[in-house]
Amino acid sequence: MNELKNRTIAEIVSEDISTASVFKKYHIDFCCGGGKTLENACNKANVNVNAVINDLINNKPKTQTPILNFKDWSAEFLTDYIVNVHHTYVKENIEIIHEFATKVATVHGHHATETIEIAELFSKLGDELFAHIEKEETILFPAIKMKAINQNYIYDKEVISILEDEHEHAGAIVKKITLLSNNFETPDWACNTFKALYFKLDEFINDLYQHIHLENNILFSKIK
Ligand SMILES: [Fe+2]
Ligand SMILES: [Fe+2]
Structure with missing residues (x-):
């Protein structure tokens, strides 16, 4: 948790581009404002950092379809x-x-x-x-x-x-x-x-x- 708070938005998005949707949802600028840590960016955007972390952890690309009959x-x-x-x-x-x-x-x-x-x-x-x-x-x-x-x-x-x-x-x-x-x-x-x-x-x-x-x-x- 704390580790994610201290990482920059740019690092998180670069590692997994699907996280861009989470930042978009919270109006956090991941493009030009990517140099901020997650905690700073959340403070600036006035959003709860733990809610964002929760979404980031649960964020999964939806390209895989389960095998169903x-x-x-x-x-x-x-x-x-x-x-x-x-x-x-x-x-x-x-x-x-x-x-x-x-x-x-x-x-x-x-x-x-x-x-x-x-x-x-x-x-x-x-x-x-x-x-x-x-x-x-x-x-x-x-x-x-x-x-x-x-x-x-x-x-x-x-x-x-x-x-x-x-x-x-x-x-x-x-x-x-x-x-x-x-x-x-x-x-x-x-x-x-x-x-x-x-x-x-x-x-x-x-x-x-x-x-x-x-x-x-x-x-x-x-x-x-
Ligand atoms: Fe349809
Ligand atoms: Fe259709």
């Missing part, structure tokens, strides 16, 4: 899993990545033009995903639950092909971002915000691939 699950149970794991992740992370992307594009766009394009593409992706998730949570997923209760319940399956098209569109945006970012390889001169942006984008896209896979290949094939 999704295929054996009922469609309605799968919808709950998708909402609680993937939709929650998307909702919690769009804003923070959008902020990182905007900051990097503003500061570095003049010499790294791809950062401007990445920020624009991510903003579009975020808007589309919000509307898409809303459609799943208010139209298709409740219909799947109704069907589980009443086998005679008939719902319009047309929405499935609309959702599949939207997945394809999101996938095309994701491919462009991956290409522009050189597969999330940061340049040598990248600051911590730049590193945090590519780390979070990589994590977000891995989560999205798993999310779309669960819907297209498992959930939709159960209900078609």
Whole structure:
């Protein structure tokens, strides 16, 4: 605990870039103000150092998916899993990545033009995903639950092909971002915000691939 208090923000973020999200949450500047110790930075930001340490200790990148037998699950149970794991992740992370992307594009766009394009593409992706998730949570997923209760319940399956098209569109945006970012390889001169942006984008896209896979290949094939 005490050891972490006396380390600088820059050291902590450099060692594990995923911690950038924790500092962002508490409005602690990990980019230009990284030279301060954790304790000093928390005092300056007027936040409880122990709360930050607790979040740092519990901070784990969300790129790993546990091995679960999704295929054996009922469609309605799968919808709950998708909402609680993937939709929650998307909702919690769009804003923070959008902020990182905007900051990097503003500061570095003049010499790294791809950062401007990445920020624009991510903003579009975020808007589309919000509307898409809303459609799943208010139209298709409740219909799947109704069907589980009443086998005679008939719902319009047309929405499935609309959702599949939207997945394809999101996938095309994701491919462009991956290409522009050189597969999330940061340049040598990248600051911590730049590193945090590519780390979070990589994590977000891995989560999205798993999310779309669960819907297209498992959930939709159960209900078609
Ligand atoms: Fe979804
Ligand atoms: Fe979806």
